[in-house]
Amino acid sequence: MKLKVKGKITEVKGTVVKASNVSGIQMNEMVRVGELGLVGEVVRVEGDNAYVQVYEFTTGLRPGEPVEGLGSPLSVTLAPGIVGNIYDGLQRPLSNIEGYSISRGYTAEAVDVNKSWHFVPVIKPGTKVEGGEKIGYVEETELIRHFIMIPPNVKGNLTYVAPEGEYKVSDSIAEVQNGEKVSISMIQKWPVRVPRPIKRRLVATEPLITGQRIIDAFFPLAKGGSAAVPGGFGTGKTVLLHQMASWANSRVVVYVGCGERGNEMVELLKTFPKLNDPISGKPIMQKSIMIANTSNMPVAAREASIYVGITLAEYYRDMGYDSLMLADSTSRWAEALREISGRLEEIPAEEGYPSYLASRIASFYERAGYVETLSGDFGSVSIIGAVSPPGGDFTEPVTTHTLRYVKAFWLLDPNLAYSRHYPAVNWISSYSSYVEPLSDWWSLNVSTEFETLRRQALDILFKEESLRNIVRLLGPEVLPEDEKLLLEAANMLREGFLKQSAYHEVDRYTPPAVQYYLLKLILTFYERAKEKLKGGTTVEEIRSSPLYLEVIRARFNVKGKEEFDALMKKVMEF
Template sequence: MKVKGRITEVKGTVVKASNVSGVQMNEMVKVGETGLIGEVVRVEGDSAYVQVYEFTTGLKPGEPVEGLGSPLSVTLAPGIVGNIYDGLQRPLSTIEGYTISRGYTAEAIDVNKSWHFVPVVKPGIKVQGGEKIGYVEETELIRHYIMIPPNVIGNLTYVAPEGDYKVTDQIAEVQGSEKQSISMLQRWSVRVPRPIKRRLVASEPLITGQRVIDAFFPLAKGGSAAVPGGFGTGKTVLLHQMASWANSRIVVYVGCGERGNEMVELLKTFPKLNDPISGKPIMQKSIMIANTSNMPVAAREASVYVGLTLAEYYRDMGYDSLMLADSTSRWAEALREISGRLEEIPAEEGYPSYLASRIASFYERAGYVETLSGDFGSVSIIGAVSPPGGDFTEPVTTHTLRYVKAFWLLDPNLAYSRHYPAVNWISSYSSYVESLSDWWSLNISDEFETLRRRALDILFKEESLRNIVRLLGPEVLPEDEKLLLEAANMLREGFLKQSAYHEVDRYTPPLVQYYLLKLIISFYEKAKEKLTGGATVEEIKASPLYLEVIRARFNVKSKENFEAIMKKVMEF
């Protein structure tokens, strides 16, 4: 039954309604004459507080409030991929011309479009939630499996023959305790994680093509990571890089409270980029959600859950999904604003006391899982964090760092000196290193882990020598330590730095990452021998090979390229 009441108070994005007994927590409601979309966030007797997802200007007490009887949900059906949505999954044709009229409820997908459905099961079997009954080719990259919705169980009494169907047409029927008609369209509440069979230990890397990440601080498929960084340190560029090159099957990019022109930038560059593995346009595996700074604040809070639910839906088909959120700090600010309007008792820096648990449950939706249909799929989550003043001790950053399993700290000093990505290699961290090392030794080289350790060891030693150098200058160091500083410099210039704009450098496949480390470490070993043989560090640096090894990141694309330089190193 739909509940109808009246607005009694408007407090910015939050509205109080009376006479609404029977509305549920998290129920969707229509607010005011124009039917703005909102969600019940607190129920008090026969009154309720509603978080309104649109601009509330002009809304007045006395206007109607109507419960819609269902929680805030997303539409799940073929036709999602390649779209750009607002924070409530309403399609945006362009963001520049963002003109959704208030109260507008468009279908998330084109319900008039026909899809060629191919059944993969025959009637007469028992089915339950998650089971794949057929598929459509959603894009060239995504075979979209049509699954029995979670919570449905029974005998499959009908499956449509191969043919063209609209998403709302019946394509199957299940006889359980009652008869249920199944179409290609399901709905799912965004605040409830989609069910899975079980969680598994993640043991495959999410390859991002970003060397400092893949080689030193890797993320597993199904892992969670954060990118904390002060103003202008390169968070957005790094997330765009991940969205462009990561080897996930699906990318969900949530632009949350950031500048609209950055989303426009993404939309302009994406159609020109091809997936490094399939060679197909990456738009064919991407879903964008834009809730930029000029859009209503409360929808920002919802947008990350909309994104997560879409990522989970494709995971359920047995795919690896990657969800990127820029920036989770703006999301937390939306939480703070709504909490303030609800007059909740504030905790640290005005954030609600449930900030930590919200952050935790957000990242907990990442995981490598066995799906209900017995496939393996994953949701990986990467969130940018933008602490005010670059202060990593503020609440959103500290709580995030507690819950993610990898973090790449962006360092303003590196960014100022144009060392990009400005990931600090001393203080960044990944708990996935160990579980992924087998993958590297089996697929790339059993020498990889040793090279990685050698490289990090050189960088850590450089760090400890820095103070001496700062105080007394490099001249006081013995030659072998001077050489170590050079090796560290080669690692910084030839490996850690990576331009997002150079055609070769912007994406480095894992094998090439190994080649580059091998070249640098081998050169260092050779140089040490030369040093013992009487050469000076100055002489070694003056060799053209020194520069060639550093510049290999722009040139090495194949085994042949690598072997040619390696030969010179061995003869050095």
């Protein structure tokens, strides 16, 4: 055990504090600063001096007050009881604070240490174990069987495993002998800036189904993939991320509200207990972890919150689950880096951001992946990061660097948002590199025809884009009838497929099969309409037929095969 270093403050500048007489303190070590014991982290060491970024407001802090090193880097507590919680950026639970404000220097255990869990062993003493091996489990929630694993850095002979029964998280439930005896409880600590180890990375082949049509059908994300959602204000980033968190078919969801609005976290807290997971039917609160560093909270903790979130997601991945981590917004995290860098008087690169911005973004998104875990299971961490480009300018550093490392990109278009087309994902500029690897899944699980329909639909939308340029200059009257009909087909795709209401009970979540049905209905209607056009019907007549509106409104009504068949029959008879 390392000795605790004690020194004193010599300078305070915003949330950066300079401390002297701290020889032996390590880079990234956690420290307690001042009489109030504010939490901070060492960000620079110079001889006997160190610079500390404090995770709390520093008002009133004076030179001469104490600084104490805690001997370990910023780490999270990994144990049953994490799921269903709301934490601040340093994994301090927000739900058991008295009063309505967060006082400085607040400390609390991340999980309830007095709660008893029913532990069931799955391994017998006498076996050789290595890091990551499962020794037993507790039922953390109705949705999460929480496996207790040998910590990654421990291996040896398992000499003791506790019998089935009630234990607290800190009780010893196993012992490993390897030269010295290591006692194992349900709690593990892990430094947040270090990725948890895995056996190997695999190629992702399964989609993360989100129930959001434009995502799943056109620009999908694979389990273990990474995606970025850039968009200016009011383009619906947060609503889209909330939808993903609510409906994605991942086993665990970690939602990091990073420098965003307090009321948005309240909205999640209010809706998650009421929404049911589309697969299990249980409240999604039972698989969710929330981390809130709202915009009025200190900026340094914002930088940490992203790492706390991803480490929690990795821990559940190690149990063999698919985790989804959502970060809203990674721009605020980058701005926190910039602010701290500025206070350290580092030489800035673009727009004041530090030169290591790109490498930090890269190493964050690299923590996503579909992997074989140390225990030989398959698990994944998927990352969806919102990006808030200032002035809606997609050439700014955070957006451009993010684009280099993510494989799916959902660009939110202010013009779509202005006309209240939500989700405002632009179908011309967005892309996903997962389309190809996932197309087999769609043809095996949904329909062999799906890929063809998908291409047809995108084709119509691309053609519409070029026709619209003509229409903008010359008016729609100059177009021949078949091109006018194509515009109508594009309109049906926009209104009946791409638009999706987050607040309509049926529309908000569309299972893959229904996504196929809706595409099929619209495209078949278009085929029928083309034939009728040849027979002399005008586009105006097709547009004003009740069936046109009915197919568009199918997204509110078609829940399964029955409704699809009924409507399909009408379309065929059209």
